[in-house]
Structures are given as C-alpha cells and as structure tokens.
Amino acid sequence: MHLYFLFVSHLYTIGKSVEGRDLVVIHFSTTPMDHDILKPEMKYVGNMHGNEPLGRELLIHLADHLCEGFVSKDKDVMSLLNSTSIHILASMNPDGFEKAIATAPAERGWLTGRSNANNVDLNRDFPDLDAIFYEVEKLKIPRYDHLLELFADDKDRQPETIAVGRWILSQPFVLSANLHEGDLVANYPFDTAEGTESVYAKSPDDGTFRWLAQTYSAAHAHMGKNDHAPCDGSAADNFARQGGITNGAKWYSVAGGMQVIDTYRTLPTSTTSQRTQWRSLWNSRAASSPKDLVKLPSLWEDNKKALVEFMWRIHSGIKGLVIDGESGEPVKEATVWIKNATEANPIKHPVTTSFAGEYFRLLPAGQYEVIIEADGYEPASKKVNVTNAVRDSAQIVHFALTAVPEEQQVLQQLQQQQEEEPIEEEQQEQEVSHAPLIDL
Secondary structure (H helix, E strand, O other): OHHHHOOOEEEEEEEEOOOOOEEEEEEEOOOOOOOOOOOOEEEEEEOOOOOOOHHHHHHHHHHHHHHHHHHOOOHHHHHHHHHOEEEEEOOOOHHHHHHHHHOOHHHOOOOOOOOOOOOOOHHHOOOOHHHHHHHHHHOOOOOOOOHHHHOEOOOOOOHHHHHHHHHHHHOOEEEEEEEEEOOOEEEEOOOOOOOOOOOOOOOOOHHHHHHHHHHHHHHOOOOOOOOOOOOOOOOOOOHHHHOOEEEHHHHOOOOOOOHHHHHHOOOOOOOOOEEEEEEEOOOOOHHHOHHHHOOHHHHHHHHHHHHHHHHHHHHOOEEEEEEEOOOOOEOOOOEEEEEEOOOOOOOOOOEEOOOOOEEEEOOOOEEEEEEEEOOOEOOEEEEEEEOOOOOOOOEEOOEEEOEOOHHHHHHHHHHHHHHHHHHHHHHHHOOOOOOOEOOO
C-alpha cells in the first residue's frame, strides 16, 4: 500500500515487541515525515489486546480508504490530508495477535493472546498518573501538567509500553484514540477512580472529552442507538441509553491504562492530547472464523463515518503561535490556560507551547478566555467566541508577549519562591511519596 502512495504516506517503526516484531506506524500527510507548523498531529492505535483484532482491521481499512481517496481525488479525503497529519499504529501487540491466530479455535480461550508475550496486559502497564493527579489535588498543589515528572517507580515496563510511551512523548499529538473490543461504547477519561469503587471520575476537561466521545458515537451506525443489547446484558451497562458513551472509571476503574499518558501529556515539545476509546462487538475467535470474517465489511461500514468524523474534530477549538512581541521569536514552554465564560477559574488542564511557539486546544463551541503565561513575560489574555464553523482549521488566535524588565523578573521569582515554601512544608509533614515513571 505504502509504496504506491509515497507522496502522502510514510512507514516508520517505533520499536519492537517482546518477540522482535516491528511496531509499525503509517503516517499520512501531504508532507510525510515532517511536522508543519500549526498542522495538527493525531493518532489511532489498535490491537492493544492481541485477541481483539477488529481495531487492527478497521485501521487497515482506514489506511486503505485514505489511499483510495487520494488516488480518486476525493474532496473530503484530500482536505483531511492537506490539513491533518495522521499516524496509524494498527497493532500495538503483534505477539498477542499471532498467539491468538495460531491457537486452534476450539482451544482458544477468551484471554488467549490478550496480553503480550510476557503475559502482561499492556493496558495496565503504563504509569498511573490519575493517582498523582488526585494526590496533588488533595494537597492543593497547583500542578496540572508535566505530571510525568512526578512519577517514578521500579517497575520493569514492557518493550511495547516503552515504545508507545516514547512515541507519545516525541510527537505533538493533539487528538488520539485507541480501538478495543468488548462492548459498543465510546469511553472517555478518567479511567481510574479515586478509591476502589467504579464511580464517575470527572476530569478537569470533562465537557470536552464527553463531546469527543459523542462525536464518535453519533457518527457510528449503532453505538448511540437503542438497537442492540449490552454486552453483559445488564441495564447498568446499556450504553445506548446513555448516547453510546461512558466515563471510563464509572464503567470499571482501571489503573495503568494508556489513556492516562495521553490525557496528561502537555510537555514543552508537545501540546495536548485528548483521547476517546471505543469497543466494538467482536468474537475473540474471529481471527480464524470464516463466519465472523464475513462481518468485516459491515463492521467497517458501521465505523467508517465515525473514524473519519472523529479525525475532523482535531480542527476544533483554537490554535496559534506565541511569540516575543519585540523580536518575533517563538516563545516555547508558555502555558496556555482556558477559562469558560461561565466559570470563575481556568480549566485545570493547561497546554504548553512547542519549541516553535505553537499551541493547540480542542474545545466545543462556546465563549472562552485564553490566558498565556510565560517566564520573563507579562501575562496576556484574549476573549474568543469559538464556533467550530470551519471544518479544516481550528480558530487561529496568536499572541505577541511583552517582556518583563529584568529587575521585575527577580521580584516575581522571589514572590514565587515565597508562595511555594508553604507547599513544600506541607508535603514534608504528610510525607508524601510520589511514585514516578519509566525512563521514557
């Protein structure tokens, strides 16, 4: 496929599985291999659980759809490729997939191939940053991003986990999604509840995440319609009656999932990453069942519009450049806060400008105030009316910052140190131990 579409695609490998299989990504863009300023990056991941092959197949179909659209000059596909950089990892767990498909159907249990070759569930192997978020909230520490810096532990992560973790941190992904199987629902953060019960765990960006989940569900042929029974047959999990969406922790609380890395990844060389997850009904023995393989075309048609519409959501909200007002040079590591017009305080999910001074912030339509803070500069703010009326571009909101005189910077640093001292004392008193991350 890739060889015929070199102008809009590029294959690259992010690492290897336990058994040495490549983790291959296909990148679609009019400038493959490059990042264009203000052209947002998004990713799809499939087959995290090896015995869930539908996500893998859907993403292969999606790649084929993009290729065919490029050849036929399909207006929608060409517009998407011109405005969006799309990364597709069809199989995160190729070892588990091969184990499942190599096992005779009569001997294949529901968990055969789910984990990787070391028998580790990859969706339980990532750092538990939700727990860190709950801890800093409890201590009233104003820390809402860069949470990976607070995480460290002695756990040996799996090579697939490390490869995907490095990939997430190395690319300025704005929007992400992970395809699973099980039930028919779009799942949004948080995935982990504070405590042991499965209760609604509201993230600071709950409204945006719900809106993203609803985008996929509404465009799916059946997800949001009451035309199918829930997977487990229970009324509690009848997600169609909830519009085909669910909060992850309310469904069942999971620590160490990949979703948490995407949610908190607001690093200096990145922007924000927002992810929704869906599960599509599929027989775990389908890899070698002709009866189930026949379903693939209809399952692709069920998901096709949803997969495409979800990608278009990357052009929602705002984006722009933050520069030095005098020199015109980009201001990296500036913090971008969003305050809803109806709220007194900003949303506790800031994003950070990249090395090029760019930022992206996904938002539903509404009235907002955008606040920029950067070391050495006066804070700046603008009020914006986000309409999301343009399909292929977020609303552009640039900022030119005014530098603070050097003597004033010194006073600000002293004031900041004084404000942080009580927090440090409180942390010592409670003997808080922050558990941190793998060396990504």
